[in-house]
Amino acid sequence: MDLAVEVENLTKRFGDFVAVNEVSFSVAEGEVFGFLGPNGSGKSTTIRILCGLLSPSSGHARVAGLDVWRDAERIRQRIGYMPQFFSLYDDLTVAENIEFYAGLYQVPPALALARQSELAEVLELGPVLDRLARTLSTGWRQRLALATSILHRPPLLFLDEPTSGVDPLTRRLFWEVIGDLAHEGITVFVTTHVMDEAEHCTRLAMMHYGRLIAEGTPEEMRTEHVQTMVEVQAHPIWPVLQALEKAPEVVEVALFGDAVHAELRCDLNDAEARVERKLQTAGVAYERVVAVTPSMEDVFVSLARRWERPTAAGADR
Amino acid sequence: MSRLRALLRKETRQMRRDPVLLRMMLIAPIMQLFLLGYAATNDVKNVPVALYDADRSTDSRLLAELIGHNHYFHLIATPDDPRALERLLLAGKAQLGVYIPHSFHRDRLRNATPTVGLYADGTDSNTAGVAVAYMLGLLGEQGLRWQLQQARAAGVGTSGVPQLLPEPRVWYNPELKSSHFMVPGVLGMILMTLALNTAALSIVREREGGTLEQLMVTPLLPRELILGKLLPLVVLSYVEMLLVLAVALGWFRVPLEGSVPLLLLMSLMFLVSALGQGLLVSAFARTQQEAQLTSFLLLTPSMLLSGFMFPIQNMPRVIQWLTYAIPFRYYLEIIRGVFLRGAGIEVLWPQTAALTGISLLLIALGVLSFRKHL
Structure with missing residues (x-):
């Protein structure tokens, strides 16, 4: 199977702070890869590097075989990215936001309309298409953000905490959609700090204080570590x-x-x-x-505590 | 191309939904021109004058009357005490003090040289200089009249004395109305300020709001982003320019003598240069506040060193060189030349070329320096 994402000894420093510390992993095509970890563990930084938004301090990262920094422009059309915070236009309607991004990804207008109605159907966005994004609640904004990130059918999709702050129904809907996308052959790279959601993934990596502390299928994670x-x-x-x-x-x-x-x-x-x-x-x-x-949360607590000790003892410095 | 079109449509939609921006861009400049068109003037008139008359003769009363009726001066007080004269100057109530000594009339009749003391408040050196010159003219003229009167009375002819007779002709602004000189400059300044500030906020607003992050992962190219931000602002500020121009011509009656196409084209270039500076600021600023401060720092030298406030030929050589980097300098020369002197491309081509060059350079710099990462 081809690799959608390859990361080797990736490190990102912001001054003295090491946000991502010598991280290596890979994601095969068609996987739903769950990137787990608490807030501030380096998940978003890693995603931003993979999207070409931040430069790696050292190490390598490749998406579809292309270097994420040097070949950033060649990767753009092949990825979709839903940032952690709502990043669409408050003063445009749902349909206008979708239309704008369809234009940026050069989706032909007729196809864009077809996709818009398809996504409106799947994500139940129909009733809010003509409302300004400003007037939407978090769950609806997240649906819109997901819709715009998959409009151009990218083979690789990055979702940074898509379910944070959304209600359980929307959460379930999101995971259904993610499952459908994977079924169509789209690789999904999704971060979350809600450990139960990890069960929906085919493979997991767990981040803590910028380090990758565990990797495996949900089954392996539960049985091998605890x-x-x-x-x-x-x-x-x-x-x-x-x-x-x-x-x-x-x-x-x-x-x-x-x-x-x-x-x-x-x-x-x-x-x-x-x-x-x-x-x-x-x-x-x-x-x-x-x-x-053990639940995924047990696994995480156990792994996190194990990794906290050397850090607290100053092994990192 | 379709990406640029998508961005243009999005920018236009956002602009239409931003009532503050529209008010700022279309109504504020007109109000500013009304206000500043009247306020920004170098005309010296109604200079407050205090006069102490120790002589109390027909001569001294004639001088007081002449000063009182002259529209350059406004006789505010005739104190009975020379120290009161000094106090009026010190308090800033009078800008010019006239002291007529008690021997004035007697000296004149005796053919001695009568003197008049003239005291000016030099705090505002420019106005003081002009006021003193006007006063010297007024007093000198009366002195000459008395001289001729006495010569005639004494039976001495004046024909034998050679006289220099200058015949001044003021071209291009024959009434020497400073509003004709200032209004085109004020027009340029208003356009520049608004264009630069608006453009300075355009990209950084998206950066601060987080929308730029989403934009950066798309295949949108830096040149498409810069053009997409620039073009709607060009259209908006051009409409604004036409409105302000209409006020300058219709209300302030500034004569428009020269090439209208050159004026319209170079106004466009000037707007592009101001918007280009703003976009550059916006591309690098991290917050809207930082962008606003930076554009303020760019605007100040533009106004001070462009010739808008102080004549460039009076500046030290090094600073004169600096003024060549300021687009407003060229636009001022063009707009003043076209409005008043009736100049066209045949004499204004160096300024036209410089302004066009700088504008294109600024846009190119924006396109080349914009980086699609955080």
Whole structure:
């Protein structure tokens, strides 16, 4: 399979600050590549480099085999980009924004109209086509932004947090559309900090403090990085958290909804018993201890904490 | 081409929906011309004069009357005390003080040389110089009249004395109306200020609003972006130019003697040069505030060094060289030449060539220096 994106030892510095630190990964054509990480982890900077908007400080990045910096202009027509913040014109209507971008990508007018009605159908933009973008709420603006970024049918689409600030219905719609695009053979490179959304991707990379800390399919991410996970339900929950934090066999403890998730350094079959024993010795009341499959959020918390330590110890400096 | 067309359509739509911009561009300049056309004048008239008459003779009263009736002067006070005269000058109430000593009438009749003291407030050196010259003319004329009167009375003929008789003819602005000189310059200044400021905001507004980021990932070329931003502004400011020109001709009655096609074409070039400077500012500024400050820094030397405020020939040589880089300098020479002197391309070709060259250079610089990244 051909590579849509290749990144080798990519680094981006802003003065003393290293936003992207020696990152390497690749994305095959047709993948839905999820780029995960908290705010400020270097996701947007990486996307901007891949779109030719920022120069790499060192390392290489190629899109469709072309260098993203030197051949930036040759890449433009082949990519679509939806920035993290709404970047269309407030004082134009939805249809006018679409028309403008169709013109910039030289989509013939008849085809542009056909695509506009097709996208209006898929993204349910029909009723707002003649409204000024200024008057739209976030969810509708994001739909418009997605529509303009795929108007010219780019083989590679960059979506920077497309679902941030949108309601669950729009969120579901977005992932449906992303799935449809992938089905048509479009490579989708999507960032998010909502870990559950990662399940929609064919492959994931996780960023933290500018570094790539893990990579793999959602399945691999869940199984390879976190071995044993138990969920404890209790009222109150706080004493459980405190008791488990001190336990030597516990790697990570974190609140998960109204329960506690604890990652353990032991085999799955006696994990529940160990935790129960631990809590009984500590004299902490609990309702239930069950082994669970780690969620993507568990994986992220676990990986992030593991990577925080050397950084905090000054290993990065 | 279709990309440029898309950008032009988008810019036009946004312009039509921006009532502030339209008001700024179409109404403000006309009001400014009305205001500045009257205010910007070098005419010296109604100079406030205070007169102390120690003589109280028919002669001194005649001088006071002459001053009082002259439209260059306005006799504001005739104090009884020479120190009051000084106080009026110090307070800035009078710009010129006239002191007639008590021996004036007697000296004149005795054929001695009568003296009149003249004190000028030199704070505003220009006006003081002109006012003193007018006063010298007025007093000298009366002195000559008295001289001839006395010579005739004494039976001495004047025919034997050779006299120099200059015959001044003022061309191009025979009434020496400074509004005819200033209004074309004010017109240029208003057009330049608005064009530069509007263009300076055009790109940076998109940068600040984030829309430029989306624009930069498209295949839009820098030349298409610059032209797409420039052309709608050229049309808008050209309409503005025609309106302001109509006021200059219709209201201020500035004579338009020379080549109208040259005036219209060079006004276009001048607008392009101001818009080009603005676009350059806009391409590099990170915030609208920065763009506004930068355009302000460009406008000040344009006004001070173009010859609009001070004659270029009075400037030190080094600064005179600097003025060659200022498009407004050439436009001023063209517009003043065309309006008043009736000049055309046959004498204004160096200015025409320079202005055209600078305008095209500025646009080329904008196209070449614009970078499609953050």
